[in-house]
Amino acid sequence: MLFSIDLNLLTEQIKATSLLEWFAVSFGVASVLLARKNNVLLYPAGIIGILCSSFLLVDAKLYAETLLHAYYLVMSIYGWAIWKDNSASGASQISRSTANEQKITWAIAIIGWGFLYFMLTTFTDSDVPIVDAFVSSTAWAGMWLLAKRKLENWIWLNVSNLVAIPLLFHKDLILISFLTIFLFVVAIFGYFDWRKELDQAHGKLKTV
Template sequence: MHSWIDLFMEQLKATTWPEWLAVILGIAEVLLARANKVWLYPTGIAATLISIFLLLKVALYAESLLNGYYVVMSVYGWYYWVKKQGQPPVKVAYANRREWLITLLIVFVGWGLLYFLLAKFTPSTVPVWDAWISSTAWAGMWLLARRKIENWLLLNISNLFAIPLLYHKNLVMFAMLTLILFVVAIFGYCDWRKIIIKERLTANES
């Protein structure tokens, strides 16, 4: 146990300022998402651009690609939430059957495709793990962009597997950030569920 603490402290001391900045912006992003604020997107874009650089340095190629996907989906989500001027923002809701089908396709087709690419064309030492984390996060980000409550479930599946992988790759601050995101996502799900219940009660009363 003592050796694990020493290793953690060594990794903490070796943490660079870009990693600290990415972590701070990442925490801000998920707190804004939990609060259902559209500012999560510009904050998230800044965090992911820094993360791409850091993840490429440790050969986590699928995670880097995932962060590139985050940037694209953040731009899409930013537009989708705000929509056109004069139109109401998209409401929080549960995913329908079609959206669940798309979600599962993103997870399993993405997992297989990413594994093939990583195993065939990169020197990745963790292709299965890296691909799974990325594909589940892809699906969660797609659901978040559409303001579906299940996004928290998919993102936490990804977080659960990402924590030990990031620690294994000596990205201790990213591992700590992911642990924080895991906890916040639980509260995020509960908060969004309250929003849905409140909107349903308001609709029934009117």
């Protein structure tokens, strides 16, 4: 009986979902599917989804998540540029993070968490500053790695997704929370797809 009531509530919440949230979810799905396929078109799709989601997050008082989306926008433009750059300075091929890149990634996550927590508790009325800041800082780290086409981006993005799912349910952003569950699952496949492609590339190099 309890499940039936919850299911009915969920159905009503989905029916009440705004057109803007549907757009955000649709382009978010397209973006992650394109990322799994290692397709540069993930960036224009992602940019549209980011812009739609940002309005929703401000309304829900998820300010760190909004800042995260601003960062997503910048990194999407940056990633789009270097994915298409076939020079030595670009990121035209999948690779693993170097030791120095791993240190930078951890620094982005830890320093970002502290910075966002301070900003949220000092300047906003956020009621979930610790969790909101953590979701955003780990996603910052993941997006930096994605822009550089590093395999480990999937791990960091899924750490963020795992914590974001209950947070979004808590904020009644039902459709976006289901999108995040979908992103979590796709990111698992994305990791293995990228690792397979990376291993195949290394195999070809060894036979040359």
